Amino acid sequence: MSDIVVTGTRRETRLQDTDVSVTVLDRKTLDAARIRDVRQLDAVVPNVQFNESGQLGSTFISIRGIESNPFIINRAAVYIDGIPFRELSNAVLNQVETIEVLRGPQATLYGANSESGLIVINTRAPTDHVVAEARATGAAYRGGVNGAIDGFLGGPLAGDRLAGSLAWKAEQGDSFLANRRPGAPAGSLRTLFLQGRLRWRPTDRLTLNGTAYILDKHAPGIFDQQYVPLDVDLYNRTYADRFNGGRRIGKFSSIEDAPKLTNQREIVAGVSARYDLGYGALDAAVSYRHYYSDAKGLDFDFTALPTAAGEDRKARDFYNAELRFSSPASKPFNYIIGVTHYRDDNDRFQTTFAGPGTLDSYKPAPHQYSHARDWGVFASANWSPLFLPKVTLSGGIRYDHAHRAAKQNAGQLDLGGGNFFIYRDAELAGDFHAALPRFSVRYAPSSRLTFYASSSKGYIPGGFNLTAAQANLPNSVLRYASETMWSHEGGFKWRSADGRLRLAGAGFYIRSNNWQEIQVATDATGRIISSDYIGASASIDSKGFELEASAEPVRGLSFIANIGYADARYRDLQIDATTNARGRRVKLVPAYDGYLAVRYQRPDGLFGRAELSLKGKELLNSGGAPVQPATQTVGLQLGYDGPRWSARAFVDNLTDVRRASGLAFRNLAFGNDGNWYAPVSRGRQAGIELAWKL
Template identity: 75%
Template sequence: MRFIQLTAASAVAVTCASVQPLSAQEAALRPTVEQSGDIVVTGTRRDTTLLDTPASVTVLDRETLNEARIRDVRQLDAIVPNVQFNESGQLGSTFISIRGIESNPFIVNRAAVYIDGIPFRELSNAVLNQVESIEVLRGPQATLYGANSESGLIVINTRAPTDRPALDLRATGFRFGNGWNGVADGFVGGPVAGDTLAGSIAFKVQRGDSFLRNLQPGQPNGSIDENFVQGRLRWRPVDRLTVNVTGYVLDTRAPGVFDQEYLPRDVDLYNRSYAAMFNGGSKVGRYSYINDAPKRTDKRERVVGASATYRLGYGTIDAALSYRRFKSDTKGLDFDFTALPTAAGQDFKDRNFVNAELRFASPADKPFNYIVGITHYRQNDTRFQTTFAGPGTLDSYEPAPRQYAQARDWGVFGSAEWSPLFAPKLTLGAGLRYDHARRTAQQNAGQIDLGGGNLFILRDAALAGSFDAVLPRFTARYTASSQLTAYASSAKGYIPGGYNLTAAQASLPDDVLRFQSEMMWSHEAGVKWRSEDGRIRLGAAGFYICSNNWQEIQVATDASGRILSADFIGSDASIDSKGFEIEASAQPARGLTLIANLGYADARYRDLQLDATTNVGGRRVKLVPAYDGYLAARYQTPGGLFARAELGLAGKQSRESRGEAVQSATQTIGLQAGYEGPRWSLRAFVENLTDVRRATGLAFRNLAFGNDGNWYAPVGRGRQGGIELQWTF
């Protein structure tokens, strides 16, 4: 089965209220195709067909991902409507906006991401390797998944061990304006001990240039090396019991690269401002910059997890446990974005996460079925940020006092579905979750030198508190026929409150230190249809979302726009978002596949006070395009030759809360052509054919000079083309 999608249509009324957070763990299941031709969704915690899932869902199977050449998690937003991936730089974290509910680098994701059952609150892009399937569920999923799923859920399943020996190898080389990149990845798996134990190893090695080049003499242009290896075991000692174990290691080394690089939005304005004054007459280009700050990024990630499924005579027990550690040391934030040696910054993070879940699911084929469970989540963070003023080297960075934060969350949940005998086509559902979140934070006194005699002062702080929430969800589904269903749902989502560890040049009010939980109600209704043979699928969904205590990133600035504080989170804003998604896929003739989708989200602040005189109520929420769309056509001959063309659309969007740094609407084109056979395949590809330059993250004023007329933001890749060769043995 190819592209499998669902959504829902028509708007609904609303009620806004409040809630709180927690994360869960999930056994790694993968979507399958039933004999009836429908698709099975696993993100609902039990296998349900796509038509029977009362939520707006997009499911991408392995074949669809391969045909679209999805090799990077940030490519998903092109193919999934009302989903955008924002980034803090080419090696920075990825933040997800769904249906106008944006996430940015300073607030944890409002969408939960699970990779092989392991939750990621800050998604690492490079772990997307050898993917078997991806499911995107829009709307709050807090009943089953807790905190950080208020806008939706992304479930990524990588390739599991196989019962038969399997070996796949793939090599990719591509060229872009500033250099080249080469990737080798593969998978080997098969039985280890008879029919009871199977294993697999997946790997990925990437070498190449940064697509952004530093033109400053004496500084390296920048290169990126990534190494990834994953091992998995599946043990079935008896028919009723299955145990899965997974672990991976990811190392990234990038000399000459700062993970959160910001380039001027207006290249001509920047060159007029600084080429002669600070940059020695040199001018930056569309994908180049001039920074004197010495740069290097080192990241390391270690993950291990285990899950078990035991089938009782009545129902199934699932248990899961995982540990993840992420360590990042990035040097080279240039505060003035020029060759002038004012100040350079470093950001160090060391985080570890523990997640556990135990749940029981009754048989799904009964008129009344249910799921109950308990979850636990722990997170420990150590961080420091520091600078040095004037010229220097990588050894000039001296650590500032360390900051510490902890999260201790637990939750209990239950959900049920009932199909009454007097109305067998109607299915009613309800769910409830209680979440308890404990947050602690500690900051030691110190200072950060911004150059020119400007200092950020860190205060002593020891903060602790708890946050509680009750999260309900209600659904109704009507099955008109085996090909047509309609549904409606209302659900509550939330992110827990917490504490800001903030450095500033002046005293900040005490109420800046604590922010409250964010609470949100989401309502949607929709329809789904497929043809009898499954060759045509249509879906449409309408939604209305509101939050009265929206968490928003803020900074203190002076009259000229110069930043006086580090970022901090406030929770006294409010937003509304309403819109729809439409998706369609078809196979009208042998070898021909057509895909189309359109998303529209009118997300606006109802109240957001930026300073004493500026409230941006009525303006669009930042990082959310007014619309997004996707068209793709692929044709393959019986002999294996194929061609594919795709068009991605993104509407105008603001890159910051004031609505002054605006990304214009963009259209990107991708092309592929090649051969696909039973043992090997070859493809040539071009991405972003027209070389559109796009901002991909939050925009800032100049961090040293304030309002210099420029806005600075991360930018996405320009045009790149390459060749990919794959072998299957």
């Protein structure tokens, strides 16, 4: 079997030769597992959790107990075709070539916001011969259906010098969290995606790559951050007869009066170049990304009672540039040096209205502006001493500088019932910087077995809060400090001589200071009286391990298995004047996760596949009261895979598990009604997929 290659190390490296815990998923593995969007990745990668705030809300990544949530920027960086996504919407994984998940800080090469790890997504590049593929998928689930068509067309455009490709996807479906209020749209989602890529080789030494895509989502009847009660029976007893006209919700439905509509658009373009100097390679890349989202329909009381409704609108522009030189990897001493620049401009405002209304009733609060500009210089080196040929020593360092600025004007936001969030005039700016080292040693007694150990530092820059509240908050909440983290790990990688059996494992210990934690102010009943803000006075520790195995004992039969354990706990987190979360598990981090998949394909193309996913108990906020119990989900596939066409029937989440997938809150209007409200992941769905290729 061929070697697995890792590109997240900034140069193509055999998996066996890397000094980091990394999972690599190729196109064949992704297709076999039916991974079609980024939120499905956590099932097949240990110690990785994708949290979400609704069907269209942003995706936030927890790795090894280092969690992220919808109000703090991701502590794990995501790169799609070399373009950084520090805040990731649910990206369409259409025609992906490989996905690499690197656990542990990658700040030496990637800078801020790679504190917990890195996800590198490489989509399918243009080919030197004509390739055409198409796929149609239909699925049914509780309360709705969904249909999608996607495809890929690529090949040479001008001899062997210029090649191009197009990838596309069109999808239409019902919301998996239907609104059952009479007269209100139950919710539907239309997604359109188009990507183009070009590869030009004007000389044997120079290669230019260009990529651009547009992703458009239109969702009448859906608010991107949809929260539902965790205790359905309690909710129905409390509100069915009083406010919902005697109607009751189910596991995957709601009854809300707020008029809902979400529109999202993402436009991305990037250009990269590689020039072979003979004594090394020079790489350059620039990219631009625009993200727009307008989400109407936050229902403050989560019932059919017309109290207050909210909207969140944002427009963001991202710019990125990088230049680096890599010496020849074949030398006993090799190195990489480079510079990077990153810019983020954000314009956001929220709106509300009280009482009954329509999509035109929302009244805006003041705009909030933020600006981020980062630049960094980095260097890393590997050395294999001649007197120790089986040992490789590695080191690297990065100096990272971050400028943050925020501005808002005075105003207010109507919450209904005579309650208002008050916005103050604010114009804040400051600079943050850090030196980020990394050290590792790798010992390879043979070409099939590797041991390694590493220590590395990561950080997230500090910043400023633009916070609105019903009462004055202290000025100390306006600024928060930079978060720092040291991670130590040791691991191994082994494969059999024929490559049919692979094992990898790692243990880790992580300590973070100035932990940035989301906070809100509440009154005595638990009702929220401020918008969210970030504090940085907490600290956490996390320790654990992950194990991965894959096997193909006989032709046609394959196994994939993994398990991850993360004991992540707060060392210090002052929740209120009398409560400290010291010793509690970090929120949104399952105690363990596991995965087992078995696939058998006959020589005539018929195949079957079964998978089991496990997730341990998880706290849904730092207070520790809402708890998501451990869950087990099952998936099944049966189909045919031939040289020109394939077909499969599938069932996802056969056991119809309802699992909270993000941060939990009390009722936004009524406070503590005995229930908690959180987004939930999909229930059971079954469908058919047909595919054709040239």
